[in-house]
Amino acid sequence: MTPDPWDALRRHTQARIGLGRAGSGLPTREHLAFVAAHAAARDAVHTPLDVTALTRQLGELGLGEPLTAASAAPDRATYLRRPDLGRQPAPTTRLPRLGADLGIAVFDGLSAQAVAAHGPGLVRAITAALPGLTLAPPVVATQARVALGDHLGEQLGVTTVLVVIGERPGLSVADSLGVYLTHHPRPGRSDAERNCVSNIRPPHGLSYEHAARVIAALVDGARQLGASGVGLKDTTTRDSAAPLTP
Template sequence: MREFIDDNPWQALRRFTQARIALGRAGNSVPTEPLLAFKLAHAQARDAVHQPLDADALHQQLRAQGFASIDVHSAASDRAQYLRRPDLGRRLSDESRSALASIDAQSPDIVFVIADGLSAFAAAKQAVPLLLALRPQLAQWNVGPVVVARQARVALGDEIGQALGARFVAMLIGERPGLSSPDSLGIYLTFEPRIGRSDAQRNCISNVRPEGLAYAHAAHKLLYLLTQARRLGLTGVALKDDSAPRLAAADDA
């Protein structure tokens, strides 16, 4: 059937991107193969939003790698309410708040929170490999237990960090899925987390996945931001990510 397809002259550019460009044309429509691929990607994006996080499996992975872990839940009772009420995803449930209050975490330098966000696929797939890439570089940091959070928005990390007395919280959260990236992880770093922090007081590293920002590169960026944030005593718009030249030098070496 290839004789009915008009190829796009930009087709050679497709090897550089996952974006849907130069798909060709069959009559007045796109060819069947890219149309079916689009429908599959759309279904995967929808699944990523609605799929629940398997917290038990994630705790098992973490503990098998030597990480202590804690389970928490936001005030959203289920996925449907989470999607309708973003505000509930930013606060802990009463049970989780009480559980964190009973933990003696000895005021860690940093607490990592793995959260489902809008893609449980991303949290389940990318978070543990990222922590493994980062762990050798945190020997001088007092790292608290890893918190696994369900039905969570980014700001939930503020209340978790405050409850544990952490100086920093790093939220590893599933990002809103795209049509070529249903499993993309975002990192949100906040200094002195507490309820009421705004997005302007955080730094974000996005698209962490093998097809996007590799684990080693994401770990490098996060360590750079952590080091500078500890020196300056802040995160957010006043903290600039100047890690790229250092990363390029390390790659050359």
């Protein structure tokens, strides 16, 4: 059999490359793989988060009894049609004002599967990378988008909020997590005032420890700078970081 010249490249990526063709269409094997990947992406979007299991796992980390919240989207169908409601808290959401340095919110986002698979392990790594800071108990929220963290962070009274959220699945990846950092969270913060660490999904993406190191550096930088967002850069890959200035 003639070797496929794409095989060497496929070993380095999950991207759909060099699919070949059969007549005017894809080979049957690749067509079936596409259908399976599409089904996995749909499942990731529509599978509900097991809040009970997740809060139990987070509770075992010793960060305090996890809190729960919800967005103003009453169900998954509304959440997908109305992104604006996913950014707002449900009227019944009331969190205690704790005044901690850091709050960690775990949201289902667009892949509850990613949260179930990687959320507790990532939160454990983040807290280990941030000794010396006071932490609020973790918050688990459903039908949630990133900006909901601004409301929850303000209610908690934390200086910095980290939103751990399931990222939009693609046809190669359905279980990727992202973390969004907002310093001094409050409603009305824009995406330009956040920092994001994405593609957290060992073994194919960032490991929990690697992501936690980057997040810890960003938290430290935000506390020095007094802000997060476009003015705050990840310097963990540099030999020496330039000093931060307001």
